[in-house]
Amino acid sequence: MRLLFLGDIVGRAGRNVVCDALPGLIKRYALDFVVINGENSAGGFGITEAILTDLLDAGADCVTLGNHAFDQKDTLVYIERHDRLIRPINYPKGTPGKGATLLKAKSGAEVLVINAMGRVFLPDLDCPFRALDAELTACALKSGADAILIDFHAEATSEKQALGLFLDGRASAVIGTHTHTPTADARVLPGGTAYMSDAGMCGDYNSVLGMESDEPINRFLTKIPRGRFEPAVGLGTISGLLIDIDDATGLATRVQPLRQGPHLEPAIPEVPAAPGEA
Known part of the structure; x- marks a missing residue:
């Protein structure tokens, strides 16, 4: 099985590049x-x-969220209608939506x-370690699911690395999001879990975390807000991780960063030769 995870989409630049490129990526890499x-x-x-619908129509099977999950207030309502949109599992009990979903891949x-x-440098929700431990106990790899992918939306690399090792061997992949900057530590952990501290963002990297630079720079200089943060509108770059998973074990066999677009050094995963090719 082959999975693709794409980091935080930021604004129109991120939406456009993902919706334009994703159908081709699905075909090129035979994504499941x-x-x-x-x-x-x-x-x-x-x-x-509407944006969720566009992403699903482009080929996404599931869309995850994070600390901005409910910034659009209507999300509190429509999230209940969508099995393929999930918010962090460690939000307090009673929060609309759900933190986990079981879906069928193209392979079945x-x-x-x-x-x-x-929880480090972010709002103090319930413990993510305990919440994930409980979920993986209830739906374990190979007995409850053929593959398990975890999006850990967190600020501190120490917390991300600790969680990856805590769950090593119990999940197919633990991938960090939130910092909008791809890290260089994509690897398969000793127990077989694919890991990357941050997948990066899908958006305009000629920016401050996907936002036009003027207002962030102003706030660093003056500590006085002068306006809203606005997404940068230049050409977007896709950033994410391609993961190959052993169908027999549900564990990762290979991970390859994917970066496609301006401003960052490209990372183009290798495509295995078809049977009979040199």
């Missing part, structure tokens, strides 16, 4: 399942139902996608 973090897709803050395999949010 695609997960995208969409929590910054609506002007940098949250996601609308059952894929459990879980979204969780860190």
Whole structure:
């Protein structure tokens, strides 16, 4: 099985590049399942139902969220109608939506996608370690799901690395989001879990975390807000991780960063030769 995870979509630049490129990526890499973090897709803050529909129509199988999950207030309502949109599992009990969903891949395999949010330098939600441990106990790899992908939306790399090792061997992949900057540590952990501290963002990298630079620079210089943060509108870059999974074990056999677009050094995953090719 081959999965693609794409990091936080930021604004129109991110939406456009993902919706334009994703159908071709699905075909080129024979993808069985695609997960995208969409929590910054609506002007940098949250996601609308129309944007969710566009991402699903482009080929996403599941869209995850994070600390901006409910910045668009109608998300509190429409999230209940969509099994393929999930918010962090460690939000308080009673929060609309759900933090995990079990979906079918193109191959027919059952894929459990879980979204969780860190607590270091972010709002103090319930413990993500305990919430994920409980979910993986209830729906374990190979007995409850053929593959398990976790989007850990967190600020601190230490918290992300600790969670990856805590769950090593129990999930197919633990991938970090939120910092909008791809890290260089994509690897398969000793127990067989694919890991990357941050998948990066899908958006305009000629920016400050996907936002036009003037207002962030102003706030660093003066500490006085002069306007709203606005998403940068230049050409977008796709950033994410391609993961090959052993169908027999549900564990990762290979991970390859994917970066496609301006401003960053490209990372183009290798395509295995078809049977009979040299």
